[in-house]
Amino acid sequence: MAYFLHLLIMAAITIPTTLGFNFVFGKGKILHFGHVGTAIVAAYSLILSQQVSGSWFQAILIAAFCTALISLFFSWLALKLEQDAFGILSIAVHLSLLAIVLNATALTRGALGIPGIPRMPGMETPEVFAIVVVIVVLVWIFFAWKLNASTFGRSLQALSEHRHHSEALGIRRSRVYAGAFLVAGLGTLTTNVFFAQYLGLLHPSDYGFPALIFMAMCIVAGGPGRVFGVTFATVVLILLKEGLRFLPVTLVPLSLRGPILLLLFGVILSVAVFLRRETIFPKQRSV
Amino acid sequence: MTQLLINALIAGSFAALMASGLALVYGTLGVFNMALGQTALMGGYVTWWASTSLGLSFPIALLIGMVAAGFVTWLSFEFFVEPFFRRHRFLPLVTTIALSMILDGAILLLFEERPRSIQFLNAEPVTIAGATLSLEQIVLIICTLIFLSLTAWVLTATSLGRKIRATVLHAHAAESLGIPSGLLYRITFILSGVLAGLAGVYQGIDQNLTPVLGFSITIKAYAAVIAGGKGSLKGAVIAAYAIALLEQLVIGVPWFAGTYISAGYQSTVAMVVIIAFLLFRPQGLFGSTTRST
Amino acid sequence: MKKFLSTLVASGLLAACVTTPATDETIKIGYIGPLTGDAVAYGKDTLNGIMLKVEEINASGGIDGMMIELIAEDGRCNGADATSAAQKLINIDKVVAILGGQCSGESLAAIRVAEPAKVVMLSPLSSSPDLTLASDFFFRDYPSDALKSVATRTYIRDQGIKKVAIISENTDFAVAFRDALKKDLPVGTLVFDEVVGPGTKDFRTLMSRLKNTDFEVFFANGQSDAVIGAMMLQMRELGISKDAMSHEVAESATLGEIAKDAVEGMAIISVPTAGVGTPLESKFEKKYGAPQATIAFVAHAYDAMGVLAKAIDAVGTNGEAIRAWLYDMKSYDGVIGTFSFDENGDVLGIPFAHKTFVDGAIVTVNDIAVN
Numbered sequence: 001m002a003y004f005l006h007l008l009i010m011a012a013i014t015i016p017t018t019l020g021f022n023f024v025f026g027k028g029k030i031l032h033f034g035h036v037g038t039a040i041v042a043a044y045s046l047i048l049s050q051q052v053s054g055s056w057f058q059a060i061l062i063a064a065f066c067t068a069l070i071s072l073f074f075s076w077l078a079l080k081l082e083q084d085a086f087g088i089l090s091i092a093v094h095l096s097l098l099a100i101v102l103n104a105t106a107l108t109r110g111a112l113g114i115p116g117i118p119r120m121p122g123m124e125t126p127e128v129f130a131i132v133v134v135i136v137v138l139v140w141i142f143f144a145w146k147l148n149a150s151t152f153g154r155s156l157q158a159l160s161e162h163r164h165h166s167e168a169l170g171i172r173r174s175r176v177y178a179g180a181f182l183v184a185g186l187g188t189l190t191t192n193v194f195f196a197q198y199l200g201l202l203h204p205s206d207y208g209f210p211a212l213i214f215m216a217m218c219i220v221a222g223g224p225g226r227v228f229g230v231t232f233a234t235v236v237l238i239l240l241k242e243g244l245r246f247l248p249v250t251l252v253p254l255s256l257r258g259p260i261l262l263l264l265f266g267v268i269l270s271v272a273v274f275l276r277r278e279t280i281f282p283k284q285r286s287v
Numbered sequence: 288m289t290q291l292l293i294n295a296l297i298a299g300s301f302a303a304l305m306a307s308g309l310a311l312v313y314g315t316l317g318v319f320n321m322a323l324g325q326t327a328l329m330g331g332y333v334t335w336w337a338s339t340s341l342g343l344s345f346p347i348a349l350l351i352g353m354v355a356a357g358f359v360t361w362l363s364f365e366f367f368v369e370p371f372f373r374r375h376r377f378l379p380l381v382t383t384i385a386l387s388m389i390l391d392g393a394i395l396l397l398f399e400e401r402p403r404s405i406q407f408l409n410a411e412p413v414t415i416a417g418a419t420l421s422l423e424q425i426v427l428i429i430c431t432l433i434f435l436s437l438t439a440w441v442l443t444a445t446s447l448g449r450k451i452r453a454t455v456l457h458a459h460a461a462e463s464l465g466i467p468s469g470l471l472y473r474i475t476f477i478l479s480g481v482l483a484g485l486a487g488v489y490q491g492i493d494q495n496l497t498p499v500l501g502f503s504i505t506i507k508a509y510a511a512v513i514a515g516g517k518g519s520l521k522g523a524v525i526a527a528y529a530i531a532l533l534e535q536l537v538i539g540v541p542w543f544a545g546t547y548i549s550a551g552y553q554s555t556v557a558m559v560v561i562i563a564f565l566l567f568r569p570q571g572l573f574g575s576t577t578r579s580t
Numbered sequence: 581m582k583k584f585l586s587t588l589v590a591s592g593l594l595a596a597c598v599t600t601p602a603t604d605e606t607i608k609i610g611y612i613g614p615l616t617g618d619a620v621a622y623g624k625d626t627l628n629g630i631m632l633k634v635e636e637i638n639a640s641g642g643i644d645g646m647m648i649e650l651i652a653e654d655g656r657c658n659g660a661d662a663t664s665a666a667q668k669l670i671n672i673d674k675v676v677a678i679l680g681g682q683c684s685g686e687s688l689a690a691i692r693v694a695e696p697a698k699v700v701m702l703s704p705l706s707s708s709p710d711l712t713l714a715s716d717f718f719f720r721d722y723p724s725d726a727l728k729s730v731a732t733r734t735y736i737r738d739q740g741i742k743k744v745a746i747i748s749e750n751t752d753f754a755v756a757f758r759d760a761l762k763k764d765l766p767v768g769t770l771v772f773d774e775v776v777g778p779g780t781k782d783f784r785t786l787m788s789r790l791k792n793t794d795f796e797v798f799f800a801n802g803q804s805d806a807v808i809g810a811m812m813l814q815m816r817e818l819g820i821s822k823d824a825m826s827h828e829v830a831e832s833a834t835l836g837e838i839a840k841d842a843v844e845g846m847a848i849i850s851v852p853t854a855g856v857g858t859p860l861e862s863k864f865e866k867k868y869g870a871p872q873a874t875i876a877f878v879a880h881a882y883d884a885m886g887v888l889a890k891a892i893d894a895v896g897t898n899g900e901a902i903r904a905w906l907y908d909m910k911s912y913d914g915v916i917g918t919f920s921f922d923e924n925g926d927v928l929g930i931p932f933a934h935k936t937f938v939d940g941a942i943v944t945v946n947d948i949a950v951n
Contacts, residue, residue: 010660080566087380088513089558092561113752259395261392270367399872553777
């Protein structure tokens with residue numbers, strides 16, 4: 001039971017950030033690979049200010065401000081740079097933020113991480129924690145679903161399908177992009193409000209590139225731009241990732257388990273892309 | 288100072304080998320191959336395996352390594368690029384990330400986690416103009432330059448090169464002139480893999496091979512390709528050397544009143560400079576300003 | 581390639597004998613460590629070390645006739661996966677105790693799951709000083725960096741060294757040690773102190789700067805022998821012939837292979853008997869080939885399993901009883917030395933030794949007393 005509660009909490013915690021990222025990468029088709037960079041800013045600004053002020057409320061406000069700033073920075077980069085360049089350089093921004101966390105040891109304790117993070121008052125037991133997280137996530141899904149169908153969602157889709165046409169029709173790219181990145185930022189902030197306090201630890205190793213690959217997998221498998229699809233895929237992939245722990249040892253010897261899991265995930269991702277090859281990116285070929 | 292330049296030349300040659308192959312592929316197909324770092328490791332590891340476990344002489348081992356790297360890239364093209372890139376050129380970006388995970392797993396299974404180093408020459412280091420470098424490095428740098436010039440020569444002066452360039456400029460028009468673009472795609476793709484494999488061997492000789500660094504190699508090489516201008520071989524190579532020099536300068540020279548920038552920020556500073564550069568010149572060093580869709 | 585196949589067969593056989601014990605009742609022991617990702621070498625070494633011990637125990641009849649069943653979970657060197665791993669091991673497999681995590685980040689996260697469930701965690705590798713006070717249920721037979729840095733200080737003082745240059749890899753293992761060392765050495769001893777990104781292998785420019793620095797000994801503080809090897813090769817290439825030293829990561833036969841002359845004479849501050857040339861090493865190599873990182877990690881893992889088995893043998897499978905037994909334990913005679921645990925679960929009695937490379941082989945010079 002406790003284990004399933006844990007899986008429920010992990011899935012619920014992960015959903016806001018993938019759904020938020022879905023607006024940029026899935027619906028907006030923006031090659032943004034720096035989403036984990038936003039998560040780093042959200043998590044560290046939150047936990048550091050919580051430790052200084054002792055108040056979660058203040059900490060969330062400060063973190064929201066910092067997350068908004070980094071989101072707007074990404075959005076500005078996305079507008080300024082060509083799409084390919086942004087794709088690679090957003091990874092560079094992520095890795096740079098990670099390098100800052102690792103090196104600014106006086107502030108972040110670097111590679112040692114910040115242990116002993118308390119839970120919010122009243123959320124100490126897993127049951128209460130699960131209930132709170134699930135409620136927050138349901139609200140999030142509803143919000144994302146509404147947003148997806150709103151003018152903003154349609155503008156974002158129009159821009160992704162034909163940028164110049166939609167701009168000619170009066171859609172302001174800069175505003176829509178800023179909106180999409182802010183929503184992604186809000187998603188990752190929501191996730192990170194719960195993540196570190198659930199683990200009781202904030203550690204840079206949780207914010208590496210593999211975290212992004214996992215999110216991209218959720219979006220690709222769930223159907224880019226689809227709210228319920230991505231939610232479903234996130235849950236399934238988390239269960240799958242954990243489910244692989246139950247592979248019988250006789251099939252996969254312990255010492256080969258690691259590489260074989262890597263192989264398996266690679267294959268799953270390629271199959272997901274193959275099945276979705278028509279819809280991940282809109283077809284835009286002309287002779 | 289001379290030493291800094293030499294250091295940059297050593298690090299830059301490795302990056303240039305990677306970046307030139309990428310620039311070719313990016314120029315012809317417009318696709319990203321995120322598994323190229325792993326391909327480089329494959330090339331390096333197979334060469335190591337052939338020379339250490341099979342006891343073959345270095346040139347033959349190198350040849351086997353290159354064939355392996357080329358073969359891996361050819362397979363990646365057939366299974367992870369070809370079925371996708373015509374639908375959208377960004378699809379291979381995702382599929383090759385999947386491929387990189389598969390190759391990571393395969394490298395761990397085949398070659399284990401231990402560091403490996405390829406034995407090549409064992410000679411005393413020499414000192415040139417106050418800078419120290421080993422004979423191996425001189426050979427490596429010169430070989431890299433030869434390979435790069437050879438590639439550049441093929442591209443500019445041969446019929447094959449003209450066909451590749453024609454395909455880069457307009458694939459459909461080139462095809463209607465009877466240029467077999469499918470074959471050219473494969474050739475450039477395999478060539479990029481061989482160049483990456485060479486980079487892997489370079490790494491194995493100069494430092495050592497470990498199975499976990501594939502991804503950061505790829506990112507650095509792409510930064511060079513983007514900074515150099517889309518698909519420009521010349522641009523990618525120059526950018527690769529420039530980034531390497533920048534990285535050495537960042538930590539090798541005192542910046543603020545005699546204090547040094549912490550070495551942990553070495554790559555960060557280089558990346559920030561590239562971003563700033565691209566904000567001023569979005570098309571890169573030698574790119575053209577065409578409107579993208 | 582051949583080794584890979586033999587490993588496959590060997591581990592397949594081993595897995596088979598681990599999972600099909602003589603009786604239905606088994607004693608389940610969990611393992612958490614990095615089986616994928618950048619830190620995979622440490623995970624593999626510690627897991628293999630534990631498997632070796634489990635196999636020996638089972639071959640000699642198990643504990644009270646019950647076989648040990650080892651269940652390994654991938655912690656991927658991060659907190660999130662280590663938490664999931666601990667949740668699964670504790671709530672689904674109902675393990676008696678957990679050997680792990682290996683990365684300190686794994687341990688710090690997993691203990692939050694293990695403590696409320698009253699499951700003892702015994703880490704063979706986590707060295708972060710943060711773990712000293714992390715939990716009542718956390719033990720380690722790996723010395724906290726605090727201790728290793730005392731040994732290093734003793735060595736540096738005894739050698740009459742006044743100026744030390746250090747380059748550290750930015751990983752929790754290496755950085756925690758550097759922080760401890762910085763605290764222990766007299767102010768001004770570290771004349772050159774740089775931290776480089778994880779996995780960096782291009783040290784030439786730092787070494788050029790080092791060449792113009794007035795120092796007596798260079799400390800290569802990397803988390804893997806690959807990085808230490810690159811540091812040492814590039815330092816010697818530049819003609820810096822001053823002394824060098826490192827910690828137990830450098831106690832690796834592979835380092836001798838990849839760096840050859842560059843590590844000749846390098847001082848290694850490590851535990852006394854875990855090293856190259858012990859019976860454990862020959863047993864281990866016969867089974868798994870040379871260690872991925874270093875035999876010292878294997879030895880700590882091997883002894884962690886050993887001490888845990890002894891605890892279970894003495895008091896059964898109750899977590900609190902095991903904890904009490906471990907705290908009370910007078911001493912355990914292991915490969916890494918004769919040790920016990922202090923009131924925080926940190927290891928006591930692991931002495932250190934000064935070793936060095938002679939003709940590519942590692943030999944002990946003398947022991948270093950730390951009280």
